[in-house]
Amino acid sequence: MTLRITKRFDFSASHQLGGLHESHQCARLHGHNYAVELELSAEQSDLTPVGFVRDYGDLSVFKKWLDETLDHRHLNDVVDGNPTAENLAVWMFTQWEKDFPELTSVRVSETPKTWAEYRP
Ligand SMILES: Nc1nc2c(c(=O)[nH]1)N=C([C@H](O)[C@H](O)COP(=O)(O)OP(=O)(O)OP(=O)(O)O)CN2
Numbered sequence: 001m002t003l004r005i006t007k008r009f010d011f012s013a014s015h016q017l018g019g020l021h022e023s024h025q026c027a028r029l030h031g032h033n034y035a036v037e038l039e040l041s042a043e044q045s046d047l048t049p050v051g052f053v054r055d056y057g058d059l060s061v062f063k064k065w066l067d068e069t070l071d072h073r074h075l076n077d078v079v080d081g082n083p084t085a086e087n088l089a090v091w092m093f094t095q096w097e098k099d100f101p102e103l104t105s106v107r108v109s110e111t112p113k114t115w116a117e118y119r120p
């Protein structure tokens with residue numbers, strides 16, 4: 001049996017998407033209140049003695065990194081390539097998979113209605 005935990009984090013940032021027609025709203029400089037959701041998974045037999053996949057508190061280092069790296073920044077200056085929600089999800093996964101071997105997906109939301117998920 002597989003257990004999955006998720007924790008949500010928030011940050012605010014600006015971006016401007018390239019490769020779109022100039023009339024596309026996202027070709028203009030704009031910002032979002034982003035949400036990021038990390039999912040970590042483990043087999044029941046691999047839970048910690050306490051019964052955790054991993055202590056939610058261990059993820060505070062991700063929150064610190066988010067605040068220092070992305071919060072109130074222009075994402076085009078931080079991320080290689082186009083800062084779409086999809087590319088941000090892949091980028092964050094590759095940044096954090098070594099620190100959190102239990103990481104199974106990263107989800108990124110730009111608006112309350114949209115989510116992009118990377119689940120390799
Ligand atoms: N697949 C993706 N599509 C879009 C992305 C993205 O990252 N991946 N990004 C954008 C824009 O950055 C922005 O998020 C606009 O999104 P959209 O939902 O189209 O904008 P609205 O909130 O204004 O949509 P309404 O339908 O008017 O609520 C665009 N697409």
Ligand SMILES: [Zn+2]
Nearest residue numbers: 026030032110
């Ligand atoms: Zn946008």
